Amino acid sequence: MSRLAQTHGLTDVQREILATVRDFVDKEIIPVATDLEHRDEYPQQIVDGLKELGLFGLMIPEEYGGLGESLLTYALCVEEIARGWMSVSGIINTHFIVAYMIKQHGTREQKEHFLPRMALGEVRGAFSMSEPALGSDVSAITSKAVKDGDEYVLNGQKMWLTNGGTSTLVAVLVRSDEGHPEGTAPHKSMTTFLVEKEPGFGEVRPGLTIPGKIDKMGYKGVDTTELVMDDLRIPANRVLGGSTGRGFYQMMDGVEVGRVNVAARGCGVAQRAFELGVSYAQQRHTFGKPIAQHQAIQFKLAEMATKVEAAHAMMVNAARKKDSGERNDLEAGMAKYLASEYCKEVVEDAFRIHGGYGFSKEYEIERLYREAPMLLIGEGTAEIQKMIIGRRLLEEYRFQG
Numbered sequence: 001m002s003r004l005a006q007t008h009g010l011t012d013v014q015r016e017i018l019a020t021v022r023d024f025v026d027k028e029i030i031p032v033a034t035d036l037e038h039r040d041e042y043p044q045q046i047v048d049g050l051k052e053l054g055l056f057g058l059m060i061p062e063e064y065g066g067l068g069e070s071l072l073t074y075a076l077c078v079e080e081i082a083r084g085w086m087s088v089s090g091i092i093n094t095h096f097i098v099a100y101m102i103k104q105h106g107t108r109e110q111k112e113h114f115l116p117r118m119a120l121g122e123v124r125g126a127f128s129m130s131e132p133a134l135g136s137d138v139s140a141i142t143s144k145a146v147k148d149g150d151e152y153v154l155n156g157q158k159m160w161l162t163n164g165g166t167s168t169l170v171a172v173l174v175r176s177d178e179g180h181p182e183g184t185a186p187h188k189s190m191t192t193f194l195v196e197k198e199p200g201f202g203e204v205r206p207g208l209t210i211p212g213k214i215d216k217m218g219y220k221g222v223d224t225t226e227l228v229m230d231d232l233r234i235p236a237n238r239v240l241g242g243s244t245g246r247g248f249y250q251m252m253d254g255v256e257v258g259r260v261n262v263a264a265r266g267c268g269v270a271q272r273a274f275e276l277g278v279s280y281a282q283q284r285h286t287f288g289k290p291i292a293q294h295q296a297i298q299f300k301l302a303e304m305a306t307k308v309e310a311a312h313a314m315m316v317n318a319a320r321k322k323d324s325g326e327r328n329d330l331e332a333g334m335a336k337y338l339a340s341e342y343c344k345e346v347v348e349d350a351f352r353i354h355g356g357y358g359f360s361k362e363y364e365i366e367r368l369y370r371e372a373p374m375l376l377i378g379e380g381t382a383e384i385q386k387m388i389i390g391r392r393l394l395e396e397y398r399f400q401g
């Protein structure tokens with residue numbers, strides 16, 4: 001355990017899980033992450049290891065074969081994994097969101113059908129809201145489902161599916177006008193469909209195409225794809241929760257826990273950047289002494305460590321709030337916003353501490369520098385978080401005069 005980012009009040013079980021994950025990260029992820037990332041190679045061996053550790057079922061209830069752990073345990077595991085390699089946490093994250101949505105909103109049959117195999121990592125989840133013309137403005141979704149007997153026919157194009165190729169179950173949000181009269185608010189006429197498919201690219205199910213991997217600046221190894229629906233037929237029993245019109249709320253619930261998760265990733269990447277910076281600063285000499293002995297560098301390290309601590313505390317607070325059953329959109333929005341901004345700043349400082357070597361692919365910080373920006377965008381940009389935070393504050397502090 002490092003001095004920074006400690007979490008008080010954990011149970012013995014939580015401490016044991018975290019120690020196991022940290023050991024796995026140090027031995028199995030950090031030594032290979034940068035090479036795999038440079039080759040944009042899917043980390044199959046690491047994923048197999050995570051399956052063995054039971055991480056795909058960490059929050060799935062025990063009655064469905066999972067470990068039944070809390071959001072806090074999950075977030076702390078994600079923090080550890082992102083410290084090793086952010087892409088690996090991305091592989092788990094969409095799976096976790098879909099499992100969470102089924103656990104919270106699925107019918108009994110859907111839970112029994114999917115959750116035990118999701119706990120084992122046999123069924124792997126992705127979720128799909130974004131489209132080519134929209135990401136922040138989810139209410140503008142144009143993909144559509146039309147009822148046809150006992151089935152729905154889905155058409156439209158989706159964008160930016162993390163794990164789009166490797167997943168076998170995609171939670172897809174589309175507009176479904178059936179049962180919702182003209183003039184219904186957009187978010188009340190959306191439905192989440194649980195779409196099963198083969199892994200891979202091309203036509204992975206009749207009417208469903210995953211065209212290929214999007215080439216990204218960072219966050220490599222994990223596949224990010226488009227998804228094209230062309231008269232895709234889905235049985236009515238694969239509407240999440242059994243009735244249409246609830247998709248927007250189900251997805252927002254999923255994204256809310258996803259935000260804690262993105263905050264946790266920011267914490268993990270920032271921790272790693274700090275570790276790299278503080279280590280390099282003691283080895284590199286200029287003007288007759290280690291650069292860590294120059295006050296300007298010490299100040300940087302002080303700022304970086306303070307940001308690591310603050311982000312961790314906010315992330316833990318947001319997770320605990322959700323675990324207590326309370327609404328946590330304010331805390332999750334704040335944690336996501338602060339952790340992702342701080343992560344970018346801490347990574348930038350560690351990069352500067354490395355001087356010219358930070359620009360070399362031989363140094364791990366080069367990878368982190370390309371990874372951190374993704375956290376500013378995923379699960380809602382900084383502007384969207386500030387909108388959520390601002391709206392909630394005005395609810396809480398309503399002017400009484």
Ligand SMILES: Cc1cc2nc3c(=O)[nH]c(=O)nc-3n(C[C@H](O)[C@H](O)[C@H](O)COP(=O)(O)OP(=O)(O)OC[C@H]3O[C@@H](n4cnc5c(N)ncnc54)[C@H](O)[C@@H]3O)c2cc1C
Pocket residue numbers: 094127128129130133134135136137159160161162163216219224374377378379380381382383384
């Ligand atoms: C690597 C990667 C993986 C992703 N994975 C997934 C996934 O698995 N599933 C999924 O559904 N999506 C995924 N996304 C999509 C992601 O959620 C969106 O990119 C994100 O929500 C932003 O949407 P956008 O890109 O359409 O930007 P836009 O919504 O077009 O926003 C562009 C800019 O305008 C700002 N903006 C927008 N509206 C406002 C406003 N009202 N006020 C002020 N500023 C505003 C934004 O903050 C941003 O700076 C992924 C994205 C990336 C890059």
